[in-house]
Amino acid sequence: MNIVQRVDDTFEKELRQGPLRGVNAQIVFETPNSDWAARRSGLCVNLFLHSVEEDVAQRQSGETSIIDENGVVVGYTPPARFFKLGYALTVWGHSPRDEHLLFGTLLEWCVATEQLTPQSSKPTSPLTLKLRETPEGSEPMAMKLWPSLGTPARPVLDLLVTIPVSKPGTKVETEPIRSVTLRARTMEPPAPEDTPFRPPRPRGTARPRRRVEEIA
Template sequence: MLHEVDAALRTLVSTRALAGGDVRLVFDAPTREWAAQRNIPTVNAYLYDVREDMARRERGPARVHGKDGRVTAYRQPPRFYRLSYLFTAWTKQPEDEHRLLSAVLGCLLRHETLPADTLPAGGMLASAGLSVPITAAVPPPDPRSIADIWSALGGELKPSLDVVVVAPFLVSPEYPAGPPVTEVEVRVRDSVYAVTEVRREPLT
């Protein structure tokens, strides 16, 4: 699932924010050593935190419906995970970095969810049939410092966008449902509870 979100972000940002420019989008850790080797304009989307969104956890089996609307299988509800990315721009001039970040921010603000056409075909996210919310530059719900992240990476603090994607993860196989009920059995009993007649009638 993580690599599918990476692919969706790459498609979204590369085609709708960085199109027409000679700018790379990478998912490397922006360490001091990495920064020293960079030689072309780059936008970095570093995945620095993955944790379950406990408020979205559900209990009990979920129904899987076929094309005709009937229940065909059951499975456990998906778990939802918050994927936090640190978006930064790397060029020779701070002004150019700010322009790149503005372009990325404007692109992400136009989408409350990852567009369906950016999700990898045949992947987990596309097959789940659920929206994948995305937020950009929103204060985090828990107290964590971006400066601490830079300190852990050994790099210098830079302007950045905190981008969070909430993605579903299918955690169990599907279990086929039994055949649909199409008729009901009627048993007629006499006064001493002996069965005198058994007949089947269509279920309406």
């Protein structure tokens, strides 16, 4: 399962267990253009993925040790890279009143929810969720979204989900050291040297003078 599928499935699970519990509404991830809007029927929540970008502020360098259940280093893995997925959440219903009622519930849920927990058999890191803020002086995302899709404007929540993406690690090439064995053996005494043994001079005795002959 790729990262986009993970986020889509997590979104659907969290919405079904949260604000859409007991609500007869579809959850779709289609492009809400004019053709789709014309074919739509019934109450619907649309999560349109409109952007993917890396969060370079969280990029790290170096490697992390991979340790097995015995505490032995068996490999190394580079740090994960984080990507931000932008979703446009909209509500489609039979009347504006139905849409506003559900849209308000979803807005409150988005404000109160900071993390999404993926459904997996293995322990995984939670995904961060927040409403994207429009920088001062910039055009809101909705002002650019609807004209490009040819759809009449409607309220939209610009959601931002951050997900870590890990690179494959490298295994330790040599077998890890699991035990150390020490062996001892008797050493033979060193052989005597060929030079004659000279006993040490007693302390206080003068060194014998060498005979020096003067050469004329």
